[in-house]
Amino acid sequence: NAGVTQTPKFQVLKTGQSMTLQCAQDMNHNSMYWYRQDPGMGLRLIYYSASEGTTDKGEVPNGYNVSRLNKREFSLRLESAAPSQTSVYFCASKTGTSSYEQYFGPGTRLTVT
Amino acid sequence: AQKITQTQPGMFVQEKEAVTLDCTYDTSDPSYGLFWYKQPSSGEMIFLIYQGSYDQQNATEGRYSLNFQKARKSANLVISASQLGDSAMYFCAMRESNAGNNRKLIWGLGTSLAVNP
Numbered sequence: 001n002a003g004v005t006q007t008p009k010f011q012v013l014k015t016g017q018s019m020t021l022q023c024a025q026d027m028n029h030n031s032m033y034w035y036r037q038d039p040g041m042g043l044r045l046i047y048y049s050a051s052e053g054t055t056d057k058g059e060v061p062n063g064y065n066v067s068r069l070n071k072r073e074f075s076l077r078l079e080s081a082a083p084s085q086t087s088v089y090f091c092a093s094k095t096g097t098s099s100y101e102q103y104f105g106p107g108t109r110l111t112v113t
Numbered sequence: 114a115q116k117i118t119q120t121q122p123g124m125f126v127q128e129k130e131a132v133t134l135d136c137t138y139d140t141s142d143p144s145y146g147l148f149w150y151k152q153p154s155s156g157e158m159i160f161l162i163y164q165g166s167y168d169q170q171n172a173t174e175g176r177y178s179l180n181f182q183k184a185r186k187s188a189n190l191v192i193s194a195s196q197l198g199d200s201a202m203y204f205c206a207m208r209e210s211n212a213g214n215n216r217k218l219i220w221g222l223g224t225s226l227a228v229n230p
Contacts, residue, residue: 033217042204042222058217090158100146100208102218104158 004105023091032074036087117221136205146208147188153201
């Protein structure tokens with residue numbers, strides 16, 4: 001099992017450019033999450049998906065959109081990148097039933113200039 | 114409002130000694146869960162240990178144990194016999210209180226642990 005995979009690992013964008021961060025899990029988990037991590041701010045939830053076909057806003061959704069393409073994949077899109085979106089982005093998943101632990105991907109380091 | 118507080122931004126410990134990382138939480142829900150995650154310099158988030166609010170005993174996982182003091186609303190992580198590889202950021206998190214299986218996690222700001230040889 002690869003667990004949770006994220007692509008790309010690193011990305012540099014210019015202000016106004018768009019991009020999609022990809023996330024996939026092979027653990028048959030129902031729930032998936034997108035976080036951003038900034039120095040001194042801890043992890044903040046951007047969007048989550050409780051199950052295939054559903055998505056909900058988290059703490060900091062502005063400037064982002066998500067798609068739960070199928071049970072395995074949950075993508076995060078930046079339509080018009082801003083320097084404030086420079087961050088490390090983590091995707092996570094969990095079973096959604098009796099297990100509470102979230103499994104994390106390796107992260108994507110995004111810089112917007 | 115639910116909140117996690119980690120008051121130690123940075124900690125140092127000598128190799129082979131034990132260290133306690135503090136975490137206090139605030140919730141009015143009787144049912145909740147507490148987690149600790151480790152983030153080494155490589156960046157990945159690694160799950161360490163979980164404690165449910167109704168668990169009778171403190172959780173343990175190898176060298177990690179969770180000192181759960183419900184009345185004081187604290188869930189401190191104890192690492193015994195520290196190793197150089199324990200140098201990392203450590204995050205405390207709480208499963209938020211609402212119905213359903215998709216409760217979100219509320220995160221603390223983390224404690225940076227450095228293990229000295």
